[in-house]
Amino acid sequence: MRWCQQWLTGIQIPKPDIYAISPPSTSTIVKIILPDKSCRTTGSGPLTVEALLRDLGIDPIAVIVARNGTLVTEDSVVENEDEVRIIRIAHGG
Amino acid sequence: MVHENSPVKTPSCSLCNEPAVYHDKKTGRHFCRDHFIADVEGRVADTIRSRNLIVPGDHVAIALSGGKDSTALLMILARLLPSWDTVRLTAVTIDEGIAGYREDTIHSADQMAAKYRLCHTCVSFLELFGGTLDAFLKGCEPEACSVCGILRRKALNVGAERVGATRLATGHNLDDEAQSVFMNVLRGDLPRLVRDSGSDSKGMFIPRIKPLMFISEKEIAVYLMLHGAWADLPECPYAVHALRREVRGMLATLESKHPGTMLHLMESKAKIEAHCSGVLDTEPVRHCRECNDPCSGETCQLCQLKGRLGI
Structure with a gap:
């Protein structure tokens, strides 16, 4: 896993053709607004x-x-600086 | 993480290519805004037609609390109404007297009734029973839902009678109905399990109808959101005491893991009803010795409660 350690430290090296797991994208930051507005x-x-x-x-x-x-479905994907707002469904009424 | 064969960023509607806003996990179908709205309204119309909940000439009183369910009920009935001849709608709101909660929902109910140009009648516990729910519940908060349920039932009947309604429509949704089935099973209360609120009291009360009984709470929330009618209103402060809260949590978990659980509970209830038809229905309807309202015993639940609360 030497390539992986080098990749994590930012050193550019050739990558293998097939990855068991996709490497994380460092640009992916999702902003989440929780039901309590935090x-x-x-x-x-x-x-x-x-x-x-x-x-x-x-x-x-x-x-x-x-x-x-x-509004999106639960099988939609969030990525790349998306803003996700989670709204709680109040019971009753 | 999303890997190979991962879902697309936004799934498309199963009926067109528009972005989906709702995923029905039981059927696997995705719906865009327009198809979702059409599906919900179509299912409500089917429920009304197949069960004869509303017939030509009816005057329907909508029990409008101002919360999400009754708001959606009003919107859907108002949109379906032009296709039904001679059906009239009126809104009836009950003010139980719950400080810090009811004010916002009553304000919302006022706005909705005005928006749809409906006559709107408000009946309060203070007017009918001489006090607020908050006052009646001092020291017996864990009984809140059963106390409120009995008083509220009477208040809704009074409101519906005042406006001359022939039907009383409530916003009970699939989640509510499935929870009730489960709770009656847990209590071992077979008569209540098979009792149809639309036909109990042998027609002596205005029949109650539940047009949203097959629409889930989540579908109602999405429907309101898509119409820009979603309001972030608080939950009743007394709900924390209810058995229903525990049952709701259990059923929500089951529904998440096994989509269709709530619908299956409703189907089970219908089958039990069919088997019990004519078997449990032999008790004659009496009249309460205190108020003369129809009841199953010597004194109705309301009069028993009033005696206990000293009102």
Whole structure:
């Protein structure tokens, strides 16, 4: 895994043709607005809305999610400086 | 992480190429804005038609709390109404007297009724029972939902009678109905499990209808969001005490892992109802010795409660 260690330290070397796991993109930062209006960011790379919610410990059935101001499905992908707003569904009414 | 064979950034509608805004995990179908709205409204129309919930000439009182479910109910019925001849809508709002909660939703109800140009009647616990729910619940907060449910049922009947309604429509959704089925099973309450709120009391009350009974809470939230009618309103402060809260959490987890669970519960209820038809329905309807309202015992639940609360 020498190439990997060198890649992580920023040294440019030829990469193998096939990767078991895609290398993380350092430009991927997702801004998250949580139901309580607090903000946080995640730099874990492209991922589905559902995976993001699971990472945050939020049940997808209890919220709706807007990406950059547009409602999206749980199997949509967030990446590259997307802004994700998570809206809790209040019960009753 | 997203790897090979990963999902596209925005899935497309299963019926057209527009970006999807809703994914039905049970069927696997994606819906764009327009197809989602058409699907929800179509299913509500089907529910109404197949169960004869509304017939020509009906005057439907919508129990409009101002929360998301009743707001969606009003919007959908108002949009479907032009296709039904001679059906009239009126909004009825109950002010239970819950400080810090009801003010916002009543304001929202006022705005919705005005927007759709509906007559709007408000009935308060203070007017009907001489006090607010907050006052009645001092020291017995864990009973909040059962106390409120009994008082609210009476208040809605009074409101519907005042406006001359022939149907009382409530915003109960699929989640609510599935939770009720589950709760009645947990309580071992078979009569309540199979009781149809639209036909109980043998027609002595204005029939209640639930046009959103097959629309999930999440679908309602998405519907409102797509219409720009989503309001971030608070939850009832007494909800924390309810058994329903625990059941809701359990069912939500099951629905996430096994899409369709809530619908299956409703189907189970329908099958049990069919098997019990004519078996559990033998108890004669009596009249309460205190208020003369129809009931199953000597005294109705409301009068028993009023006696207990000293009101």
